[in-house]
Amino acid sequence: MKEVLLGKSGLTGSELCLGTMYFGIKVSEEESFRLMDYYYDQGGRFFDTANKYATWVPGFSEPVGEYMLGRWIKSRGCRKDVVVATKMGFPYGDVPQGLSRQLILQEVDKSLTRLGLEQIDLLYAHCDDYNTPQEETLEAFHSLIKAGKVKSLGASNFQTWRLAKSNLLAQEKGLTPYSCLQARLSVLWPKVNSNFGRQLPASVDVLDYCKHENVALLCYSPLLQGFFGRTDRTIPEEYNTPQNQEIVRLFRQEGEVQNLSANTLVISWMRSQGFIPLITGSTIQQMKENMDSLSCSVSPDCDDKIKDLYYPHQE
Numbered sequence: 133m134k135e136v137l138l139g140k141s142g143l144t145g146s147e148l149c150l151g152t153m154y155f156g157i158k159v160s161e162e163e164s165f166r167l168m169d170y171y172y173d174q175g176g177r178f179f180d181t182a183n184k185y186a187t188w189v190p191g192f193s194e195p196v197g198e199y200m201l202g203r204w205i206k207s208r209g210c211r212k213d214v215v216v217a218t219k220m221g222f223p224y225g226d227v228p229q230g231l232s233r234q235l236i237l238q239e240v241d242k243s244l245t246r247l248g249l250e251q252i253d254l255l256y257a258h259c260d261d262y263n264t265p266q267e268e269t270l271e272a273f274h275s276l277i278k279a280g281k282v283k284s285l286g287a288s289n290f291q292t293w294r295l296a297k298s299n300l301l302a303q304e305k306g307l308t309p310y311s312c313l314q315a316r317l318s319v320l321w322p323k324v325n326s327n328f329g330r331q332l333p334a335s336v337d338v339l340d341y342c343k344h345e346n347v348a349l350l351c352y353s354p355l356l357q358g359f360f361g362r363t364d365r366t367i368p369e370e371y372n373t374p375q376n377q378e379i380v381r382l383f384r385q386e387g388e389v390q391n392l393s394a395n396t397l398v399i400s401w402m403r404s405q406g407f408i409p410l411i412t413g414s415t416i417q418q419m420k421e422n423m424d425s426l427s428c429s430v431s432p433d434c435d436d437k438i439k440d441l442y443y444p445h446q447e
Contacts, residue, residue, distance in 0.1 A: 133175030139311030156200030184224035286312035
């Protein structure tokens with residue numbers, strides 16, 4: 133698996149990032165370790181978690197995700213080999229939502245303790261905070277960079293103009309900018325005004341911004357729960373448009389021609405567009421579908437048709 137630059141940070145990460153949201157929670161710790169071992173054995177070195185994973189699941193009122201990932205890293209003795217990304221900003225338990233200086237410093241120390249690490253490689257602002265001055269947020273993050281507790285910064289669920297404003301302010305003030313953006317992004321565009329709760333879907337504007345400003349774009353929920361490879365599932369209502377139906381048809385048709393899951397081809401195509409997909413799975417077979425994307429691609433004719441549908445604003 134190749135390593136790719138994560139924007140202007142100087143940090144590199146695997147071209148497929150492993151999301152561990154439900155590891156140790158909906159997936160047993162023993163099975164989670166097997167899945168992470170499989171990813172690692174395939175050359176994967178980029179792991180994603182968050183301080184609140186997954187406190188919304190009944191029976192898990194306290195964070196589990198960071199503890200579990202930290203135990204795996206310690207048991208395998210692989211800290212020097214892996215890139216660890218975590219996030220803070222969303223509420224959980226008695227922790228409020230926000231990006232104030234106090235919250236940032238508090239939550240990063242808690243994350244380091246749970247992970248059992250001295251430094252976080254990539255720290256995301258998990259959501260935006262319109263009630264805290266952006267300068268306060270950036271200064272707090274920058275202080276963690278200088279203290280050696282964090283290596284680089286990312287943003288998640290940010291509007292394009294807010295991300296641009298933050299990075300311009302960082303440039304003007306000599307602070308650390310956001311080098312990565314993590315957004316909800318698939319090969320399908322959701323209907324206008326679709327509601328995904330706290331999750332903010334990517335926009336065409338943010339794709340353009342990331343491309344021209346060298347901000348790495350990481351995509352969560354790229355497979356929309358794996359429905360592309362399953363004919364027993366219909367297209368999610370938020371994505372049910374004629375344009376998206378045709379995209380799904382093209383991927384499934386290409387999968388039949390190549391004897392591959394359409395899920396595999398979706399991940400492969402997203403990689404070919406310069407995105408970094410966040411993959412996950414609850415079984416080795418699901419993980420294998422993700423890994424197979426590293427050695428395949430859609431045909432040139434299919435690629436042209438998908439691009440015409442996906443990038444309608446381009447000539």
